Amino acid sequence: MIHKIRARLMAAALLLSVSGAVQADTFVFTAIPDQDESRLMTRFGQVADYLAAELGVEVRYIPVKSYAAAVTAFRNNEVQLAWFGGFSGVQAQRLVPGSRAIAQGVEDPQFLSYLIVHASTGIEPGDDFPMALRGKRFTFGSRSSTSGRLMPEYFMREATGETPQRFFSRVGFSGDHSATIALVQSGAWDAGVVNYKVWEQELREGRIDENVVRKVWVTPPYPDYHWVIRGDVDERFGEDFARRVQAALIGITDETLLAAFPRQGFIPASNDDYQPIIDTARALDLLD
Incomplete structure (x- = not known):
């Protein structure tokens, strides 16, 4: 045995x-x-x-x-x-x-992020960061995302002279770009920032209603x-x-x-x- x-x-x-x-x-x-x-x-x-x-x-x-x-x-x-x-x-x-x-x-080497807003904000596309977002609810993507947080936050600080936490009434983190688009489109957040490739792909696939959510600002490349x-x-x-x-x-x-x-x-x-x-x-x- x-x-x-x-x-x-x-x-x-x-x-x-x-x-x-x-x-x-x-x-x-x-x-x-x-x-x-x-x-x-x-x-x-x-x-x-x-x-x-x-x-x-x-x-x-x-x-x-x-x-x-x-x-x-x-x-x-x-x-x-x-x-x-x-x-x-x-x-x-x-x-x-x-x-x-x-x-x-x-x-x-020349990547971009898009700032997107819900149509209810009334904010229109422009070359400059929209200061009319002051006091709105804003979501980034992941906390460690380059295109969904790091670089957009840097450029926003340059434009506003303030941290996002001071400029916006509320700041969140959706977790990923697809979630950011869905949350802004639903009206859960007034605005957010996304990887431009994900935005364009979801636009092609019919997941975005531009009557409800729109791109209003583009970051410098990085x-x-x-x-x-x-x-x-x-x-x-x-x-x-x-x-x-x-x-x-x-x-x-x-x-x-x-x-x-x-x-x-x-x-x-x-x-x-x-x-x-x-x-x-x-x-x-x-x-x-």
Whole structure:
């Protein structure tokens, strides 16, 4: 009986060892949850299939519930690659020595945010930040969002000379861009700020009624989204692996994959491209 028990334990240990080996050979990535989770699963599931074919390894996408969770997963080596916004990418790079930005969308060096308002405010589009928003209810996206909080807040402070908490009657955080659009459109908030790509995509998909919610101001451009990879992937997956991942991302030409982001394509990126994000985050006391 004792021999049988030992044999079963040894078999179980071997099975766990094999399972662990399979898991260790899986290249895992995530992305900041800037839109509805079901959309992200479809979008990044397709990316996982593409990368697996290009890299010749098992690739898996795992969703996360927040921007902070994406950074934590990257720091803890639960994922080796992540699609970050400018600020979350900078946070990840600082937490994981040797990690680096390897690719960004063609549009990402000159990214924009849209200020949107409910029609009941009576505010019309203009080139300048609408000071008529003083005293209104305003929502950002995620607290760690570059396009939904960091850069718009910086530009709003420049325009008003005040913090959002002093300028508006109430300030909230919706969690993601899709939620911001829905909340302003419903009238739950008078105004909000969103990633211009998400706004334009939802407009094309018929999710926005411009008679109810409208874009009234556009921020100056700034660098934003990018792919960040850990510095130890070559040791784990083989020599030159990081370069191969970069080449695979830049090599995406499938219109379905690109439209899901949406991006025209991907181009090389480096950590230095995001120094403006570091400078802005420090100016807002969001980064040491």
